[in-house]
Amino acid sequence: MNSPFHTVTQDIENANGWQQKYRQIMLLGKKLPVMPDVLKVDDALVKGCESKVWLYIDFDHSENSLVLAGDSDTRIVKGLLALILALYNGLTPEQATQINAYNEFERLGLISHLSPSRGNGIKAMVDKIQTMAQEKR
């Protein structure tokens, strides 16, 4: 497991009850680097969500790594997005395809947020990242 993700999830894992878990997620979201407005184009908007969710996804050929940035106008989705970015940002395509976000979210007790029926866009994001990783392998 890559370390940024582990560092990031410790507070969630240690959280006492669902309220504290949500608080940690929202704190994570707060710490997410600001997404430059120029990246908030229509193409980066994840469709069909109640909240606005942007995911910018690019590939750095020189470093052979995924470049991710994202934002959301809601605190909870932004926190979940931060988790996803911590999971995948900077990985090589090979590394990314090894990572199963479902298992990680399951472990954190957040699996229901990955359900397509949530309509929060998290599942769509994971799918988009995986598709890119597959293409670039």
Add this chain to the structure above:
Amino acid sequence: MNSPFHTVTQDIENANGWQQKYRQIMLLGKKLPVMPDVLKVDDALVKGCESKVWLYIDFDHSENSLVLAGDSDTRIVKGLLALILALYNGLTPEQATQINAYNEFERLGLISHLSPSRGNGIKAMVDKIQTMAQEKR
């Protein structure tokens, strides 16, 4: 109660079981005077039935009585039609409005045939006759 109807229904009332009842009804239909083809116009066709059912309805001003004729391409509906004609044919409008076909059909155990859900046109015929009788009173 007017006598043609009573004569006509006796065999139905005495019928043993539903099979014999249907046989009597079909026999009644057989005895129905032939309806002249010229009366079988679109206007006389009762709408929305599976079988073809014609009801010709007129008013004889000199006799102050209802003039009815009818036919059907099915035996059972034709028999029921014969019952209706026996009930109402030749009556004055006043007499006709006194007659409750529901009660008579109930008595004969044929009430289900008067249900609009049957789609056999019997109920529509009774309604049509009653409307005419009301108008001519």
Add this chain to the structure above:
Amino acid sequence: MFDFETIRADFPLLTQTVNEYPLVYLDSAATSQKPLSVIKALESYYSAENANVHRGRHFLSEHATRRYEDTRTAIAEYFNVQRTEIVWTKGATESLNLIANGLTSHLKSGDKIAISAIEHHANIVPWQELAKKVNAELIILPITADLVLDSNECAAFIREHKPSVVAVTHASNTLGNITDLEPIITACKEVNATSVIDGAQAAMHLRPDLNKLDCDFYVFSAHKMLGPTGLGGLYGRYSRLNTLDVYQTGGEMIETVSLTHSTFRDAPGKFEAGTPHIAGVIAFAEAIAYLTALDFNGMRQHEHTIFNYAIKQLSTIAGITIYSHKENNIGNISFNYRDEHPFDLATLLDGYGIAVRSGHHCTQPIMSKLGIPGTVRASFALYNSLDDVDAFIKALKHCIELLD
């Protein structure tokens, strides 16, 4: 008398717990819960009565046909109209589409269609499509600052612009605000505009007398009236209804079919193509019977008490903005907390077993007008209690703490 305890006990779903909290269902504007009698009617239909309706010679089919048609009579009585003026559809959305489509040949280029800015998408988009098709102009009725249709202004607007169609809601799903329809319908009649009322929200709470209201069309959804999903309908003044263009075509709605030409039945038959939702219609009779058996004034009184209490409690929380009208309301409250996203609040409330809805509630024009992405909406119905409000307010305060 409105006996709340008995009524509450009739709704089995409300007894469950969610996330270890007792469920507090405040989403009746999206869909109502169902009394046991409706659930039992479905079970009994499928276990002992299931058959296709109309033209069937056998016992089951005739029985199903009779019960199907009896429900038409029951809903006609509920609305105080004739049974032949009721058409079954799959919901209010389809009803509005059927009407809009049916008016196609009645409109010509340059005609005007009036809607309001507080309509549900189902009462906006079909009219946009119709306007596009016949090259009509969509015009927007005036609303007040507190998002109620301004009836006298609307009436004046209608007299001035003489639209061919006026389509407005009886009550807003997002806000709960009730429209005072009389002046609007009177104006419609003066200028010979077809009046179409979206009763999806109001049909249960206000039990409208359509004969008295005297509109041309009124649409409803069974699932928002204690009835099953997949069913709705419309009332249409017979003369107007029967002259609408046909909508869906196929079995049942025809009189004759040859390979080259078909003729259609009269209304309502001509609008009911195909096998209908027989089980839904038959079970809906139980929902209508349930509503009819209720003391209507007692129910409205109860709903008012709950609503007023919720408004009062919400108003004590600093930072809460209420968008709904605080008096003239069927029982839907839209609100936000400061500039928090409604999604976050609703998600946290769900943690406490409080079922509210967040988002634009299919009314994006209201959100544009308010300049917000959405609202949290708590909507109440006859089976909600003051305890539900207390649980909701308590949870809301906890959620706010989590957000602050």
Add this chain to the structure above:
Amino acid sequence: MFDFETIRADFPLLTQTVNEYPLVYLDSAATSQKPLSVIKALESYYSAENANVHRGRHFLSEHATRRYEDTRTAIAEYFNVQRTEIVWTKGATESLNLIANGLTSHLKSGDKIAISAIEHHANIVPWQELAKKVNAELIILPITADLVLDSNECAAFIREHKPSVVAVTHASNTLGNITDLEPIITACKEVNATSVIDGAQAAMHLRPDLNKLDCDFYVFSAHKMLGPTGLGGLYGRYSRLNTLDVYQTGGEMIETVSLTHSTFRDAPGKFEAGTPHIAGVIAFAEAIAYLTALDFNGMRQHEHTIFNYAIKQLSTIAGITIYSHKENNIGNISFNYRDEHPFDLATLLDGYGIAVRSGHHCTQPIMSKLGIPGTVRASFALYNSLDDVDAFIKALKHCIELLD
């Protein structure tokens, strides 16, 4: 293995008596009976799971949404297609209307639409309406003397006339006759005609692999597949489906709505306006599971046995004319006795508790072709037994005595 006794016991309705005779249900072509699991799913949905789907933040709503979408996956697997290629409708009739309407902007004046003379009205009238709207020409595919689509002739006809749309049934509701679709669909692809298959009758009996069949559209009704009333759907090859014109408009199917302009979602979303038949969809999952768990070959074998026996028994009765194809059949038998009206025979059979249907079965062109007012139709399904056939034949003989 196909364990008939267990299966029969799963259908509670079949245990009843009618008019003091045990019910013999031979009207499955009109609507199928439902297994207990479907009935229980409806009860459990309304008692514990009822909520509106999509965009809901709360537990119930997400649960309902997941189960609603799971059924889409299940029916897609049943037909071996992608889940995004399935659209829910209220029935096969609506599905055909949706497709016909959706092709409006794809057709131009003078284009040809091919249907056959054995189609159900639902697969005739929508095409007549479309032809009228775009000024297209309706052309009629050739059938054989025994009322089966003549596949090779049809293919040749399609190659010659190059229709833009070919809409044919997979199996006739009146006759049961099965269409050999491959040559027809191949020809459609050669001339780039959109192929639309009416699977209302075949979807349960033949469990088609649509990926292999390779048609563009295929429609079905849940109520004819052991599922609830008020529900149906369609498969559409994604590229074709997504380019159909939108049908009903309103909530759910939109992306954005302003008062002047709206944009729509991609398929299947853009065809599902309004609150869907949530309970129906969720309970239909149980019907699909039921059918999928069955030994399909065993089921077809059983259905063949029943059908062949019924044909054989009927053939022994002097004066009976059978109109159905006697081999290539899903299990529907249309017949008459001499020139007796089918209404009389069906009414008398009902007296013996035998539920058959009489009339034109929404296929008036077949009746015109045969020069008869209608037929008596006995239609069989997996839950019928040889005893059912015996009871039917015995009653039929009694009825004939009554008529003679």
